[in-house]
Amino acid sequence: MPIKRFESSINVLDAAKARIKNLFACGCKVYLSFSSGKDSLCMSSLVYDLIVSGEIDKSLLTIVFVDEEGLYKSMVDAALRWRKKFMGIGVPFLWLCLPMKQVSVIDHLSAAESWITWEPGKEHLWIRQPPPFAIMQHPIMQYPGQMNYQTFCKTAFADGIQMIGLRTSESLTRLQCVARRDMAKTGPGDAFYPIYDWKDDDVWLYIKERGLEFPEIYMRLYEAGVQRRNLRLCAFFGDCGTQGLRWIAETDNELWRRIERREPNAYLVLLYWDSEMFRRSSSKRRELEKDEEPKDYREMCRDLLFVNTDKYTIAPDTKKHLRSWRSLFIKTYGVADQSHYKKMYEGILYGDPKSRILRILWTDIFNDYNS
Secondary structure, eight states: OOOOOOOOSSOHHHHHHHHHHHHHHTOOEEEEEEOSSHHHHHHHHHHHHHHHTTSSOGGGEEEEEEOOSOOOHHHHHHHHHHHHHHHHTTOOEEEEOOOOEEEOGGGGGGTOOEEETTOTTOGGGOSSOOOTTOBOOOTTOOSTTSSOHHHHHHHHTTTEEEEOOOOGGGOHHHHHHHHTOOGGGOOTTOEEOTTTTOOHHHHHHHHHHHTOOOOTHHHHHHHTTOOGGGOOOOOTTSTTTHHHHHHHHHHOHHHHHHHHHHOGGGHHHHHHTTSGGGTOOOHHHHHHHTTSOOOOHHHHHHIIIIISGGGSOOOHHHHTTHHHHHHHHHHTTTTOOHHHHHHHHHHHHHOOTTOHHHHHHHHHHHHHHHO
């Protein structure tokens, strides 16, 4: 899908403020999705300051924090600080600890790609205990694992607009998501992205100039060698968190012990984080593999998708999309190259429950071919 970019006559900060004020001017309920991440902190700070200055109506706002159980302590501390700030000016702060379905790419070897946060009956395995004021039940959830947090929020807060700190610079999928939206026509049940055009430098500059206290785990990850552009606080078991998960064993033994108890296959990250199992390709791995016979990933994908599919261990959440993967293989035959087939092969075996890799490959293959 072609994406057009336009230069703006104002900076991203002023643009974000204008978007937020326009959103509240429509008079709809607004649900701000809080996560303790750097983008969420910037968005929350903008909204908080506009309330204090009297530029938006706080009675329309509710803060929603979906506690995914597997969080760094400094993330929990940040949520507690902002809960106090918002409640101090009379804004509700919903702290949700609900039994929602979460992706666990670590567990795909046992033919499962999901786990349930705050699962009833498994309190002894919880990574941490919920705060006493947390909401542990909700009428739209009839049983544990019925829905993930995206589906829950879209259903539970359909009477208003979700304000989310999504930024297009973080991934192609996010860029495509925003490019498809007409935010001028946003209404109840929709999502709104006021800082979608911010870059990493904009985020960190805002945090610095406002003196915002951010989770110190960002600094620990940076010191451990994570590049600034990759400093993202994801759920421990999600696909974007596996590479950083290995640092927990070195920096917080107690937290790692609780993670292993919750997710028995977590140790695999320490052993194979830079292997095909987790779609990594570190310089060390490339050095070890430089003398190996080159792999024909196109033939490997053909075998996986059409010839010997039943011989492979493919998790159910990914297996149900095999028809779409086969369509990708057929329609891009003669256009895709070995690098694309490598992503295809590792994406299916490693797990792609949300079809992110599948969607990105459609765009990457044809963009690379055209260029």
